[in-house]
Amino acid sequence: xxxxxxxxxxxxxxxxxxxxxxxxxxxxxxxxxxxxxxxxxxxxxxxxxxxxxxxxxxxxxxxxxxxxxxxxxxxxxxxxxxxxxxxxxxxxxxxxxxxxxxxxxxxxxxxxxxxxxxxxxxxxxxxxxxxxxxxxxxxxxxxxxxxxxxxxxxxxxxxxxxxxxxxxxxxxxxxxxxxxxxxxxxxxxxxxxxxxxxxxxxxxxxxxxxxxxxxxxxxxxxxxxxxxxxxxxxxxxxxxxxxxxxxxxxxxxxxxxxxxxxxxxxxxxxxxxxxxxxxxxxxxxxxxxxxxxxxxxxxxxxxxxxxxxxxxxxxxxxxxxxxxxxxxxxxxxxxxxxxxxxxxxxxxxxxxxxxxxxxxxxxxxxxxxxxxxxxxxxxxxxxxxxxxxxxxxxxxxxxxxxxxxxxxxxxxxxxxxxxxxxxxxxxxxxxxxxxxxxxxxxxxxxxxxxxxxxxxxxxxxxxxxxxxxxxxxxxxxxxxxxxxxxxxxxxxxxxxxxxxxxxxxxxxxxxxxxxxxxxxxxxxxxxxxxxxxxxxxxxxxxxxxxxxxxxxxxxxxxxxxxxxxxxxxxxxxxxxxxxxxxxxxxxxxxxxxxxxxxxxxxxxxxxxxxxxxxxxxxxxxxxxxxxxxxxxxxxxxxxxxxxxxxxxxxxxxxxxxxxxxxxxxxxxxxxxxxxxxxxxxxxxxxxxxxxxxxxxxxxxxxxxxxxxxxxxxxxxxxxxxxxxxxxxxxxxxxxxxxxxxxxxxxxxxxxxxxxxxxxxxxxxxxxxxxxxxxxxxxxxxxxxxxxxxxxxxxxxxxxxxxxxxxxxxxxxxxxxxxxxxxxxxxxxxxx
Numbered sequence: 001x002x003x004x005x006x007x008x009x010x011x012x013x014x015x016x017x018x019x020x021x022x023x024x025x026x027x028x029x030x031x032x033x034x035x036x037x038x039x040x041x042x043x044x045x046x047x048x049x050x051x052x053x054x055x056x057x058x059x060x061x062x063x064x065x066x067x068x069x070x071x072x073x074x075x076x077x078x079x080x081x082x083x084x085x086x087x088x089x090x091x092x093x094x095x096x097x098x099x100x101x102x103x104x105x106x107x108x109x110x111x112x113x114x115x116x117x118x119x120x121x122x123x124x125x126x127x128x129x130x131x132x133x134x135x136x137x138x139x140x141x142x143x144x145x146x147x148x149x150x151x152x153x154x155x156x157x158x159x160x161x162x163x164x165x166x167x168x169x170x171x172x173x174x175x176x177x178x179x180x181x182x183x184x185x186x187x188x189x190x191x192x193x194x195x196x197x198x199x200x201x202x203x204x205x206x207x208x209x210x211x212x213x214x215x216x217x218x219x220x221x222x223x224x225x226x227x228x229x230x231x232x233x234x235x236x237x238x239x240x241x242x243x244x245x246x247x248x249x250x251x252x253x254x255x256x257x258x259x260x261x262x263x264x265x266x267x268x269x270x271x272x273x274x275x276x277x278x279x280x281x282x283x284x285x286x287x288x289x290x291x292x293x294x295x296x297x298x299x300x301x302x303x304x305x306x307x308x309x310x311x312x313x314x315x316x317x318x319x320x321x322x323x324x325x326x327x328x329x330x331x332x333x334x335x336x337x338x339x340x341x342x343x344x345x346x347x348x349x350x351x352x353x354x355x356x357x358x359x360x361x362x363x364x365x366x367x368x369x370x371x372x373x374x375x376x377x378x379x380x381x382x383x384x385x386x387x388x389x390x391x392x393x394x395x396x397x398x399x400x401x402x403x404x405x406x407x408x409x410x411x412x413x414x415x416x417x418x419x420x421x422x423x424x425x426x427x428x429x430x431x432x433x434x435x436x437x438x439x440x441x442x443x444x445x446x447x448x449x450x451x452x453x454x455x456x457x458x459x460x461x462x463x464x465x466x467x468x469x470x471x472x473x474x475x476x477x478x479x480x481x482x483x484x485x486x487x488x489x490x491x492x493x494x495x496x497x498x499x500x501x502x503x504x505x506x507x508x509x510x511x512x513x514x515x516x517x518x519x520x521x522x523x524x525x526x527x528x529x530x531x532x533x534x535x536x537x538x539x540x541x542x543x544x545x546x547x548x549x550x551x552x553x554x555x556x557x558x559x560x561x562x563x564x565x566x567x568x569x570x571x572x573x574x575x576x577x578x579x580x581x582x583x584x585x586x587x588x589x590x591x592x593x594x595x596x597x598x599x600x601x602x603x604x605x606x607x608x609x610x611x612x613x614x615x616x617x618x619x620x621x622x623x624x625x626x627x628x629x630x631x632x633x634x635x636x637x638x639x640x641x642x643x644x645x646x647x648x649x650x651x652x653x654x655x656x657x658x659x660x661x662x663x664x665x666x667x668x669x670x671x672x673x674x675x676x677x678x679x680x681x682x683x684x685x686x687x688x689x690x691x692x693x694x695x696x697x698x699x700x701x702x703x704x705x706x707x708x709x710x711x712x713x714x715x716x717x718x719x720x721x722x723x724x725x726x727x728x729x730x731x732x733x734x735x736x737x738x739x740x741x742x743x744x745x746x747x748x749x750x751x752x753x754x755x756x757x758x759x760x761x762x763x764x765x766x767x768x769x770x771x772x773x774x775x776x777x778x779x780x781x782x783x784x785x786x787x788x789x790x791x792x793x794x795x796x797x798x799x800x801x802x803x804x805x806x807x808x809x810x811x812x813x814x815x816x817x818x819x820x821x822x823x824x825x826x827x828x829x830x831x
Contacts, residue, residue, distance in 0.1 A: 012109025012127040021123035028122040028138055028193035106137040126190040130181050132359045139197045140175040140188035142166035147391030147399075148184035149360055150175060161360055163392065182359040184391070271635050271682075278683050279628045286620050287611040295590050295607035297632075299625020301571045302500055302590065303696050305618070306562060308576040309506035309513065311594055312615065313520050314482040316577075318361040320369035321448060321483075323347060324439060325476035326432075332369070339373035346476040348379035350453045352414035353401055362451065365480055366416075387411060390467045397421045400467045402458070411463070413456040413470050419477065422452035425467060426474040439477060447515025448479040484519045491616040492521040498622065499695030503565075505550045505558055505584075513551035524548025529557055540564050558584040571696065575610075575618065592618060619692075627687035629697065634759045635682035636704065637712040641755055642674055644716025645723055645748060652724065659737055661727065666745060666801065669791065673749065673784050677756050680776040685760050711828060715758075718824045719751050722817055730810075738804035742792065743814055746806065749788055750818035753781050758825035765826050 013021075106119050109127040119137035122128070128140055136150070142164060149161040161182045166173050175188060177197040194200050276297060280290035290296055310316050323330045323343045330343050339347065351370035354363035374380050383406055390400040398417025405412065415425060419440045423433050436452070443450045456470040464470070495502050504517050510526055517523070527543055529552040535543065544564060553561070562584045565572045574581070574588035585591030585606045593606035594613045610617045649661045723744055730740035757766050760774055791797050792805060806814075 012112065013123070013125050015110055018110060018121070018123050018126065021125065022121060025123055025196075026194060027120040028197075029120045107134075122190055122193055124190050124193060128188055128190060130175075130186045130188070132181055132183055132185070132355075132357075134181045136175045136177055136179045136181065138177050138190045139192035141191050142173045142175065142186055142188045145186040146184050148186050149182045149392075151180040151182050151361070152176065180359075182361070183355070183363075271632065271639075275628055275632050275635075275683050279624055283608070283621060283624055286617065286624075287614075288617055288621050289609040289611060291607055291609060296621075296625055297629060298571055298589050299573070299622050300627070300629040301697050302573045302622055302625070304501045304503060304565050304570040304572050305495055306503045306505055306558075306565070306572060306574045306584070306588070307615075308558075308581050309504055309508060309516055310482060311577040311613075312575045313484060313488050313504065313516060315485055316482065318365035318449070318480045319483045320365050320478060321481050322443075322479040323476060324443075324479065326435070326474075332373075343476070344374060344377060344379050345455075346453055346478070347374060348381075349414040349455045349475055350416055350451075350478050351379075352381065352384075352403055352412070353399065353416035353453060361482075362449070362480055366478065381405070384412075388463055392417065396424075396467065398425060398467065400470070402463060411458040411460070413458060413472070415454045415456070415467065415470075415472060416451050416478075419450055419452040422454050422472075422474065425470070426454050426472045428474060432474070436474070436477070443477070443479050444509075445511050445515075447512040447519075448481050449512075451478050451480070452476070453478060482516075484516065485615055487614055487616040489519065489521045491619055494616075494619050494692065495622075496521070498619075498692045500622070501548070501570075503548050503550065503561075505553050505561060507553055508551055510551045513549050517549045522548050526551060529553045532557055532560070537564065537567070541568055544568060555581075555583070559587055562587045573618070575615075577613075592621070623687060623692055626691050626697075627685075628683075630688060630691065631682045631685050633708055634685070634762065635677075637708055637715070638677065638682065638755060638759045639674070640709060640712025641716035641719065641759075642670075642752055644713060645720040645751075646670060648720040649723060649744075649748070658727075658731070659741075661741055661744060663802065669787070669801075670749070670752070673752055673780070677777075677780060681756060681774060681780055682760070684776045685774055688761065688763055714828055715755060715825055719748075719755070719821050722751070722821055723748055726813075726817060735810075736804055738802060739806055739810070742798075742801070742803035743806045743810045745801075745803070746788065746792070746811060747814040747817050749784065750814060751821040753784060754818050754822035755825060756780075758822055758829075762829055765829070766822065 105116055106122055106126075107114060107116050107129045108122070109115075109129070110117075114129065122138050126138075127143070128137065130136065130140075142148075143166055145165045148164045150164050151161045164172060164175060164186070166188075174191075175186070177193075177199045192198070192200075279296045283290050283296065307313055321332050323332070323339070323346055325343060325346060328340060328342050330340060331337070347366075347370055350366045351374070354360075354366050356367075358364045358367055370380060381403070384403045385406075387402040387404050389402065392399045396417075398415055398421035400413050400415040403412045403414065415422060419436060423436060428436070440450050440452075453475045454472040455475055456472045458470060492502050502520075502522050504513065504520070504522050506513050506516075507529075508516070510528060514526055525543075525547045526549045527547045529550075532540065532550070532553070540560075541564060544561075550557075550561060558581065562572055562574055566587075566589070571590075572588045573590040573592055574584050575592040575594065576582075576585055577594035581593075585593060590608060591606035592608045592610060594610055608621060610621075646662065646667065650667075653659065653661050726747055727740055727744045730743060735743070754766075756777060760777065791801055792803065798805065
C-alpha cells in the first residue's frame with residue numbers, strides 16, 4: 001500500500017518542511033544500492049561455513065599436537081580469505097561504478113523558487129520539474145505536462161516510449177522512479193521515494209527469494225562430516241589395537257594420530273573454495289562479475305536459459321530497417337545499400353518531423369538514417385528555421401512540425417505518426433487506405449514498428465490551430481525495429497549445441513516476439529501472458545515442454561515461469577537488465593544482469609553481471625562452469641586415490657607387525673604435493689575438447705558419485721598394492737628398515753606425480769599432452785623432485801624423516817614402479 005502524500009502547494013515545500021520529512025522518511029535511495037563496507041565484506045567472507053570448517057580442521061591439528069600442519073592449513077585459510085575478500089571488493093567497486101540510477105539530480109520548487117538538488121534529498125510533497133533527457137528521480141503524479149513521452153523499458157521491457165499526461169487515469173498520470181523523459185516537459189508531485197517507490201518495492205521483494213546453498217556445497221559438507229567422523233573413529237580404533245597387541249601405547253597413539261592426519265579430508269573444502277574463488281577471478285578477466293561465487297559451480301549444469309528481449313537479445317535502441325512508398329520500397333539491411341532517389345523525399349520529411357536534439361528512440365533512429373543515407377544530398381536542411389509544431393495527442397497520434405526555408409518561399413509542414421492517423425490527415429480514399437493498411441500489417445507481422453510520413457505547404461501565417469487544416473500528401477511508411485545484437489544468433493546456436501534450451505520472455509506483441517525470436521534462432525511454440533494466466537501449475541509444466549517464446553508477459557509472470565522451470569528439475573539461468581526482471585533474476589539458479597545498460601536493482605539481484613553487455617559472454621561463463629566442475633571431479637579422484645595408499649600405509653603395517661612406514665612428517669611432505677596439486681594444477685587445466693558440444697550434466701549428478709569413487713579407489717588401491725609388495729620384497733631381501741622406508745616413500749611420491757598427470761585428462765593419454773602444457777604441474781613436479789632430493793641427500797633432513805640413503809638400483813626400481821602405476825592409471829581411462 002502506498003504511503004499517503006502530505007499536503008503541499010503549487011509553490012512546493014519549504015526548506016524546513018523538506019528537511020523534517022527527509023529526517024522522518026529517510027533519503028530517496030534504495031537500500032540495495034548501498035555498497036558493503038570493508039568490515040562487512042570481511043565478516044561475510046569469514047562467516048562462510050567452508051572457512052569455519054577449515055579453521056576447525058586447523059584447530060584439530062593443533063589438538064593432535066601437529067602445529068606445523070595446523071599452521072600450514074591456517075595459512076591456506078588466510079590465503080583463501082584474502083583472495084575471496086579482494087575478489088568481492090573488486091566486484092563491489094565495479095558495481096558501485098555502474099550505479100547511475102540510484103540518485104539522479106532533480107529540479108524542484110522549494111520556498112517558491114526553482115532549485116536543483118540531489119535526488120536522494122527528495123521527499124514526498126516536493127514539486128519536481130522535468131524536461132527531455134531527465135531521469136525521473138522518484139514516483140511522481142503529474143500536475144501538468146506538454147507532449148510528454150516516457151521510456152519505461154526498465155520497468156516494462158517495452159522499448160518504445162509511452163505517452164503520459166495529467167488527469168485521465170492513475171496509469172497515465174504516474175511517472176515511476178528511474179524512467180527516462182524522452183520528449184516534452186512536465187511538473188509533478190512526489191508521492192513515493194526510496195523503498196516506498198515502485199522500484200524500491202521490487203527491490204524489497206527480492207529478500208524473500210534465493211539464497212539457498214548449492215548442491216555441491218551441501219554434498220561436500222556432508223562428505224567432509226562423514227569422512228572426518230569415520231576417520232576419527234578409525235584413528236582411535238588403531239591406537240587401541242596397536243597398544244593392545246604390542247603393549248606400546250605411546251606408539252599406538254602415534255599410529256592413531258598419523259592415521260587421523262591421513263584421513264582428515266581438509267583438501268575438500270580447500271579445493272572447493274579455491275576452485276570457486278579462482279573461477280570468479282577468471283570470470284572477472286572475461287569482464288564477468290561474480291556476485292555470488294558459489295553459483296559459478298551451477299553454470300556448467302544450466303539446462304534452460306531464460307532471456308529477456310529488450311536490452312538482452314536486442315540493443316534497446318531503434319533502427320530504421322526499411323522505407324516504403326506506393327511505388328517502391330527499400331530494405332536497409334542490405335549490405336552497402338544506397339537509398340534510391342525516389343525515397344529521398346520520404347526520409348527527408350521523416351527527419352523534418354523529428355526533433356533535432358532527439359531523446360525519443362524512434363526519432364534518434366530516423367535522424368541517424370537521415371545522416372547515413374542523405375548525407376551527400378540536398379535533403380538535410382540544417383539551415384531551415386522551425387516555426388511551430390503540433391504535438392502528439394490522445395485524439396490524434398501524429399505530430400507535425402512547420403519549417404521556413406532560407407528563401408522564405410513557403411512554409412513547409414512535415415508530419416509523422418501512426419499510419420491510421422496520417423491516413424486520416426491525408427484524407428485518402430478507401431482503396432488507397434486499404435492498400436496502405438495491408439502493407440502496415442505485413443510489416444507488423446515481421447515484428448516491425450511502422451510510422452507514416454506526410455508533407456504539406458502553407459502559404460502564409462497565421463498558422464491554423466489544428467493539423468487537419470493542412471492539405472497533407474501521403475509520402476510513405478518508415479519501418480523500425482529494436483535490432484538484434486549481432487552476437488546473439490551465433491551465441492544462441494552455441495547454446496543449442498551445448499544442450500541448453502533458450503527461452504525468450506518478453507512483454508511484446510506476439511508478432512514482434514516471434515519475429516525477434518526467429519532472427520535470434522529461437523524456435524518453438526508461443527505462449528501469451530493471457531494464456532499463461534489461465535493455466536494451473538500442472539498444465540503450465542506440460543506447455544513448457546515445447547514453448548520457447550513467451551509474449552505479453554507481466555513481471556510477476558516472469559517469476560512464475562522461472563519457478564515453473566525449476567519445479568520441472570531444470571537448472572535455470574535468467575538474463576535481464578530491467579527492474580521488472582529482478583525478481584526472476586533472484587529466483588533463478590543463476591541470475592545474469594547486463595552491466596552497462598542494466599538497472600541497479602537487476603545487478604543487485606543477479607549472481608553474475610556481464611560488464612560488456614555481450615550476450616556471448618554468457619557462453620564463456622557456462623564454459624567456465626563446465627570446466628570448473630570437470631576439473632573439480634578430477635581433483636577429487638586424485639584426492640581419493642592419493643589417500644588410499646596413505647591410509648593403507650598408516651594402518652596395515654600395524655596389522656602386519658611391521659615398523660611404522662608413515663609418520664606425521666612424511667604426511668606433511670605429501671601434503672606439500674597434494675595441496676598445491678589440488679588447488680593449482682587441476683584448477684589450471686584447460687577445458688576438455690568437445691565439452692561445449694555435450695549436453696549439460698544431469699542436475700541430479702553428485703560430485704562424489706559411484707563412478708568417481710570407483711575410479712579413485714581403483715587407482716589408489718593399485719598404488720597401495722604396489723607399495724606393499726615393494727616394501728615386503730625389500731624386507732624379504734634383507735634391506736634395512738630405514739632404506740626400505742625411504743625407497744617405498746620415493747615410489748609413493750613419484751607415483752603421486754604420475755597420478756596427477758594421468759588425471760589431468762580422462763580422454764587423452766599422458767604421452768599425447770605435451771602440446772597442452774599445464775605449467776603449474778611442471779613447476780610442482782620440479783619442486784617436488786627437488787625437495788625429495790634434499791630429503792634423501794641431506795643427512796640432517798634424512799634423519800628427521802627416519803630415512804637411509806637408497807642405493808641407485810633401488811631409486812631406479814622406484815622410478816620403474818611409478819611408471820608401472822601410471823600405466824595402470826592410463827588403462828583405467830579405457831574402462
